[in-house]
Amino acid sequence: MQQWLKARSGKMLVAIFSLWSLVGCVLYPTTRVYYKPILSAKASDLTAIAGQSCGYHKAKFDGLRKQLKANNTVVNLYPEYGEGSNLKVTLVLEEMGESTRPDLQTQFYLKVPRLTEGSSAEESLIEDNSTTKAAPDYQSLYPHQAELIYAQHSVNSVGQSIKRTGYSVTFEWQHEAPEQLSFYLDMAGELSEFQFELVEQPDIYYSSINC
Structure with missing residues (x-):
C-alpha cells in the first residue's frame, strides 16, 4: 500500500511539473x-x-x-x-x-x-575575561x-x-x-x-x- 502511495505521489509530482513546464512556469523548493x-x-x-519580479518568496526582498x-x-x-x-x-x-x-x-x-592578522571574521571579536566579548x-x-x-x-x-x-x-x-x-x-x-x-x-x- 505504501509503495502504491509513493508511486502515485511521484506520478502526481511529475504531472504537476510537466504542467508547469507547458505553461512556462517552474516552482521548486530551495534555500537562499x-x-x-x-x-x-x-x-x-x-x-x-x-x-527581481519572479524568483524567491520568503527571501524575495x-x-x-x-x-x-x-x-x-x-x-x-x-x-x-x-x-x-x-x-x-x-x-x-x-x-x-x-x-x-x-x-x-x-x-x-x-x-x-x-x-587581526591571521584571524577569520568570526574570530575578530576580542575575548574579555574569557566570558564576554567586546564590541x-x-x-x-x-x-x-x-x-x-x-x-x-x-x-x-x-x-x-x-x-x-x-x-x-x-x-x-x-x-x-x-x-x-x-x-x-x-x-x-x-x-x-x-x-x-x-x-x-x-x-x-x-x-x-x-x-
Missing part, C-alpha cells in the same frame, strides 16, 4: 543564503525592495530603497553574497531633473569588523572598483525627466562573509546608511518565461 535588509524605527525612510531629502534622487542598493569572494553591490540611482553623478570612490563606503572595532572599506553598467533616460506621466543609472561596485574582502554589512552613501550633503544581515532562508523558487 543572502543579505537581508535590516529595517528599524530609526530608519523609517528605508523600504525593503526585491531585485534583498535590497533597500531610500528617497533622499536634499534632492529628487532615489537610491536602490542590492548587496551580493558570494562565498570566498569580494563583496559586491549593485547601486541604482533614480534622479529627476538635473543629475549629479557621485564620486563612488570617496562618497560610498562599507563598514565591516576589523580583522568589534570597525574599518571602512572604499570601492576597489566602481563600474557604470547602464544609464537610461525616460519621461514620467507629468513630463519630468528621469535618469536611471546602475553601478556595479566591488570591495576587496577575501575573508569569510561578514554577518552584517553597513553601506554609507554621502550624496547631496546627506549621509545615508543601508544595513543588511546574512541569513539562510528555506524558500521556494518560482521561475517563469514571463519574468
Whole structure:
C-alpha cells in the first residue's frame, strides 16, 4: 500500500511539473543564503525592495530603497553574497531633473569588523575575561572598483525627466562573509546608511518565461 502511495505521489509530482513546464512556469523548493535588509524605527525612510519580479518568496526582498531629502534622487542598493569572494553591490540611482553623478570612490563606503592578522571574521571579536566579548572595532572599506553598467533616460506621466543609472561596485574582502554589512552613501550633503544581515532562508523558487 505504501509503495502504491509513493508511486502515485511521484506520478502526481511529475504531472504537476510537466504542467508547469507547458505553461512556462517552474516552482521548486530551495534555500537562499543572502543579505537581508535590516529595517528599524530609526530608519523609517528605508523600504525593503526585491531585485527581481519572479524568483524567491520568503527571501524575495534583498535590497533597500531610500528617497533622499536634499534632492529628487532615489537610491536602490542590492548587496551580493558570494562565498570566498569580494563583496559586491549593485547601486541604482533614480534622479529627476538635473543629475549629479557621485564620486563612488570617496562618497560610498562599507563598514565591516576589523580583522587581526591571521584571524577569520568570526574570530575578530576580542575575548574579555574569557566570558564576554567586546564590541568589534570597525574599518571602512572604499570601492576597489566602481563600474557604470547602464544609464537610461525616460519621461514620467507629468513630463519630468528621469535618469536611471546602475553601478556595479566591488570591495576587496577575501575573508569569510561578514554577518552584517553597513553601506554609507554621502550624496547631496546627506549621509545615508543601508544595513543588511546574512541569513539562510528555506524558500521556494518560482521561475517563469514571463519574468
